[in-house]
Amino acid sequence: MTQVAPAAGAGRRGPSPDKTARTRRAIVAAALDVFLERGFSDARMIDVATRAGVAKGTLYLYFRDKEALFEGVLREMMADLVGALSPQGPAPGEPLRAFLRRVALPAFRGLEESRRAGLIRLVVTEGGRFPDVAAAYRRVVVDPVTGAIRRLAQEAVARGELSSDALVRFPLLLAAPGLTATIWNGLYGAEEPLDTGAVVEAFLDWVLPEVPPSDGR
Template sequence: MTGGRPGAGRVRRGPSPDKTARTRGAIVAAALVVFVERGFSGTRMIDVAERAGVAKGTLYLYFRDKEALFEGVLQEVMADLVGGLSLQGPAPGETLRDFLRRTLLPAFRSLETSRRADLIRLVVAEGGRFPDVAAAYRRVVIDPAMGAIRRHAQAAAARGELSGDALVRFPMLLAAPGVLATIWNGLYGAEEPLDTGAVVEAFLDWVLPAAPADRA
């Protein structure tokens, strides 16, 4: 005869990895909307939880505070922009110019529609008042992207593709046209919008002109 409480010996299982991923994805998607609409200072965790359709306690199981939530949004939304540079390099025989056109241009062309531009403008506007916001953006976006650009520029210089070492010393120059277009669109986009991808492409053509054989 078997005794004990009903259900004794059953193994309690936590949420499945798929459910966990879906919940986290819903939270991040909701947080992106709220951060863009209200800014970092105006965003409350309860607002994000309500938009995501989860309990506030559930939200804290995934992100310990608003700063961690913002960093999670950056990691999700900026992944392809950073990953294209840092997780791969030029293919055999591919120049730095062609590599950057292949990896950077698609990400910059979708900067506005993906809402990455809104996050950049948020960091510019509020990073000075909230050092954790600026630090998260540097940790997630700037440092890996600049490190990758510097490595690729050093390799390109060794191949004789660069006439100087400016891009090695100041890799942030490569981000300048995209940031400029993003800030411009935030201020003047309603009257005179800039195509961020076109601005970056023009910059690449200016600083990394095609070899004569490529232009033929």
């Protein structure tokens, strides 16, 4: 009667215990591929199914329709992002530049290798026609990140590290280089890929002052 760990062959009528989880993951992964390659409208359910190794109908056991599949894929990817955006703060006394090099740079570096760059491009290209998707992305990614940037910038201004309040007013300025490089790679990455990490690093080094040897002298 007690829920025993799936003893082989014991109770559990019907299909296997966690096979469905595997199937779902396969569908989501396949769908991400297809949506990235063709965009929402041009993606064909049959291609998703084939790539996931399931039949067409199976998709509809997991997602009500194509739109739900699309949003499901994005939501799944965003969940990953949330982990990557762990709420680390700067170490005490750590200057902004050092902190961003330590925290933001690695996030941008892995962007293309992980599928996150693709996710961003997907949101950018399809978000206009999927308000729900855009809103979810904003809630999960944009607002937390810009909020954190604004807070950091305010502190840096207060400490005199930043002479301009530009970042306080427009936190997305800090994300702009990485986003722009990501979009470049979507358009021209095949023939002339851009190293997003290098772009962001050059940007940080350019616009954030090297902290003067902290002693006042």
